[in-house]
Amino acid sequence: MNGSGVRRWSATDTFGDDRRHEIQLDDGCGGRSRYPHTWLRNNCQCPSCTSAESGFRKQVICDFRFSSAPIRLQIINNDTLYVKWDDSHESTYDLQWLLERNFNEGQERHENQQVKWTAESFSAIFRSFKYEDVIKSDETLLQWLETLAVHGISMIKSCGLEQYRVKELAGRVAFLKKTQYGETFKVEVNSDATNLAYRSTYLQLHTDLPYYEYTPGVILLHCIVQPESSGGESEVTDGLSVCDRLKETDLDSYKTLSTVPVRWIDRGHDDGYSFHNIYESPVICEDSYGNIKRINFSEHHRDSKCPVSIDKVHIWYDALEKFVKIAYNEKIISTFKMKPGDILTFDNYRVLHGRKGYQGSRLLIGGYLDWDLIKSRTRVLQSQLSNKINN
Structure with missing residues (x-):
């Protein structure tokens, strides 16, 4: 030396x-x-x-x-x-x-280290950004995208009530992911729809579209109308925190939920379009490094057909019960109420979300973004802004 x-x-x-x-x-x-x-x-x-x-x-x-x-x-x-x-x-x-390409063990492979949260830390990590700033400023746009990658959730404020705002916001990143519900969709009471989100009753914690192999990575929900009285509050739980707690307290249950396949299904119609989706995947999906890459969780869309032997079914239900108890624990779950003009944005691979029942009118405009496009845009912005500073 x-x-x-x-x-x-x-x-x-x-x-x-x-x-x-x-x-x-x-x-x-x-x-x-x-x-x-x-x-x-x-x-x-x-x-x-x-x-x-x-x-x-x-x-x-x-x-x-x-x-x-x-x-x-x-x-x-x-x-x-x-x-x-x-x-x-x-x-x-x-x-x-x-x-930058060394082969040392333990080298960080992720561009953004995810930070887990609970009800206690939620207010500290739940960042808000002004819509106009995200639309006009690349610096703010990058901050929003990095917040989504790290914490998995954020709010865009002062968006107005125009129903094209979700599409306009997505346009700052790339473009919306079209699904069986269209490019954008309305979340409101619709007696003809088969999706239980289109009811005014309580909507339990879930992730969207677990029956898609290529499920959307980020959800955008624009609040247009919200009941002034109580009801319609959003509930969110960080699935990564739930999995961490389960892994610490009952490793066997964690392994069960991360290895036993589940059959996810959605069959019905929306706006004249009929669909029948089926996908098999565990509740907890890990990557090759053992990190959680996706959580599938939806009581509504879990099929009654189980692609496993009967002895695994008993063990799987025991593990699910423990997962659910953690997800709904008051120290884990967070509740808040969106205001008209808010756009709630969150990671569909990790954040379980639900809604309390309500009376009266409530309207959200929803849309989806893919993580591939978000990560691409993030890298481009990081490079452009870094060059801008250096020059």
Whole structure:
């Protein structure tokens, strides 16, 4: 280690744990990172291997030499790794570019770390943004999208009562996701509809459209009319907090809800359109790292047909009972009432939502956004605003 604390980079050819060749970078201050030969050759940044415009590989994979080895290594200007390969090809790599792609265990893989909440912390995390600011300011738009990613819920205030506001708001991100209920939909009393949301009775906690394989990621609900008297209050629970509590108190029940498939179904009609959707998935869906990527929860849309053996049904109901008790615990669930002109926005993959019964008139205009589009827009805004600051 050099005494000044200034990085003095060096590169050596070495063996990894599995005896495969790697190039190791040392910064002279105790920091090390390793890169497999094959990965480095596959990610050569020269114009013949990588498109300068898109950053995509131009190499033809069936012609790629998977056994490439370096015959010369050099650090240039303390910021670039030069490699000459055994086929005489030459590659240069920006060291910062390499560090951003290091293979160290525990490296953060998520762009935004999700923060869980309960009834006690809800008021602190429930951020509001002015509609005009989100529409006119990219900085505010980015803050809203990052809040959705981190906390899973926020309110847009002062939106007016025009029924196109949900579509206009979505247009700042990309475009609305069309479903069997249309591009936008009205949540109001409709005796002809089969969806129980179109009643004035109590609507229990649920996630929307669990019977879709590609279910919408974010829900937008614009309040147009709200009963002035009591009733119509929104209820929300952070499903991630529920799962955390269940995992801590009863790991077996958590494993049951994250492994046993459930058949979700929706059959009926809306505005002259008939539909019959079926999708099988557990209540709790994890990604390859064990993180929760989606929660499916809707008593209305859970089919009576169970795609499992009878011995698992008893265990599954025991686990569901524990999940429900946590979700409805007064220390977990939060209640508030939207005002006309509010747009409630929340993550349909994690937030369970419901509504208290009411009397009188109530009208919401709803719409959906996909997380893929939100994440894309977030990255573009982060890049644009970062460049704006640096320039």
